[in-house]
Amino acid sequence: MTMTIDPPPLSRRAYLLSDQPASRTQASLGRAYMVWLRFSANGLALAGLGIIMALSLVAIFADVIAPHSPVSGDLAGARLLPPGTGSYLLGTDDQGRDILSRLIFGSRLTLAVVSLVAVIAAPLGLLVGTVAGYAGGWVDAVLMRITDIFLAFPKLVLAMAFVAALGPGIENAVLAIAITSWPAYARIARAETLRVRNSDYIAAVGLMGASPWRIVLRHVMPMCLSSLIVRVTLDMAGIILTAAGLGFLGLGAQPPMPEWGAMIASGRRFILDQWWVATMPGIAILTVSLGFNLLGDGLRDALDPREAGR
Template identity: 65%
Template sequence: MASARNWLLADSPSSRLQANLGRTYRISAALLRNPLTVIGAIIILVLVVTALFAPWIAPYSATGQNLSNRLLPPGAEHWMGTDELGRDIFSRVIYGSQITLTIVLLVAVIAAPLGLLIGAVSGYFGGWVDRLLMGVTDIFLSLPKLILALAFVAALGPGINNAIIAIAITTWPAYARIARAETLTFRNSEFISALQLQGASAARVIVRHILPLCTSSMIIRVTLDMAGIILTAAGLGFLGLGAQPPLPEWGAMISRGRAFILDQWWVATMPGIAIIVVSLGFCFLGDGLRDVLDPKQGDKY
C-alpha cells in the first residue's frame, strides 16, 4: 500500500496515466477529510441508488389508490403515512426520486455545455461577439429564474419535459458568465499564442484547450446549482406546471398536501423533507468540490 501511495504521489510522474491517477487520489483524499462533503456524497449516493432500485425498495405502488386507507398517520404499515387517495407516501417519495434525479441530470446536461460554449466563444473572440452574447446573457440574468421558468412553461405547456427545457433555459447564463471569466484570464496566454502561430483554428483552440480549462469551475457551479434546480422544479410542480398527476413529483405532492397541513401534516411534510435533504446534499458536496478543485485552494491537497 505504501509503495502504491508513493507511486500516486510522485512529484515527477512518468506517464499521463500516473499523473491523472495521482491527481484523482489527491482530490479524493481531500474530499474525504471534509465531513460535510462526505455527508453530501452519501446523500447523493442514496438518491441515485434509490432512484435506480425504486421498484424493489418501495413497498407499494406509487399510483395505486386505496380509499379505505386514506390519510393514515405514519406507522409500521405505512412509514410516512398515506395521502388523500390512500397512496403510500413513502413509496411515492421513493419513486419521486427518479423524477428529481432525471430533472437534475437533464438540466445539467443541457445547460452546462451550452453555457460553457457560449462563455468560451464570447471570451475568446471579444469585440462585438462578446457584447452580443453577454448582452443576451445579461437579459436572462436580470430576471428571476422561477419567474422566467414560469413564463417558458406557460408558453410551452405544463409537463415534465417542458419544465426541464424551461429550467435549462434559465440556468445556462450563469455558466456562460463563469466560462467567459475563465477564458479572459488565459486568452492572451503564451500557449494560446503558440497554438495560433501553429495554425490552429479558433474552433480547435476553444474545444481542445479552452473548454477543458473551464471544466473545474463548471463542475463546482453545476453541483452547487443542483439545489436551486430541485427547488425550481418543485416550485413548478407545486404550481401544477411540472410533472402532472399521478406522477409522484415532490413539489406536486406538497401542493396536494397543503389542504391537509393542519390535521394531516405528514402529507406535505414528508416530500418537503426529501427536498430539503437532497438539496443540502448537493450543497455540501458542491462546497467540498469548490474547496478542492478551486486552483486558489490547491495548497489544501
C-alpha cells in the same frame, strides 16, 4: 559478472503522488488522487456525497424498495393514515397512496430533472462563454447582452413563463429550467476564458497553426471545467427547488406522477391536521438540496486548493 538489482516497485500511493510521472496517464491519475484526498478530508462533503449516493441507489432500486404502488392506493380503507400505521411507514395521502413509495419513485424524477438540466444547460453555457471570451469584440458584446437579458429575470418567474408558453409537463419543465440556467455558466466560462486566453501556452498553440475553434474546444474549455463543475453542483439545489416550485403550481409533472412539489401542493389542504402529507416531501427536498450544497462546497475546496486553505 555484475548483477543489476531492479528497484522495488512503487506502492500505489507513491505511484500516484510521484513528483516525476512517467506518463500522461500517471499524471492525470495523480491529480485525481490529490483532489480526492482534499475532498475526503472534508467530513461535510463526504456527508453530502453519501446523501447523493443514497438518493441514486434509491432511485435505481425503487421497484424493489417501494412497499406499495406510487400511483394507486386504497381510497376506502387507507386514506390519510398517520405515519407508522400498518405497513405505511410515512402515512398515506388523500388518495390512500403510500407516501414513502411516492417519495422513493419521486427520487427518479428528481435525479432525471437535475441530470437533464445539467446536460443541456452546462454545455450550452460553456460554449457561449468560451466563444465570447476568446473572440471578444462584437461577438462578446452580442452574446453577453443576450446573457444579461436572461439574467435580468428571476429564474423561477422566467421558467414559469416558458412552461406557460410550452404547456405543462415534466419535459417542458426540464427545458424551461435549462433555458433559464445556462447564463450563469456562460458568465463563469467567459471569466475563465479571459484569464487564460492571453497565456503563453494558448499563444504557442496558435503559433503552431491551430484554428480558433480548435483552441476553444481543445485548450480553453478544459480549463473552465473545474469551475463549471462546482457551479453546476451548487446549482443542483436551486434546480430541485425550481422544479418543485413548478410542480407545486401545477406546471411541472402532472398527476398521478409522484413529483415532490406536486405532493406538497396536494397536501397543503391538510397541513394542520394531516401534517405528514406535505411535510414528508418537504423533508425530502430539504435533505437532497442540503446534500448537493455540501457536495458542491467540498468540490469547490478540492478543485481549488486556495479555497481549502482559507
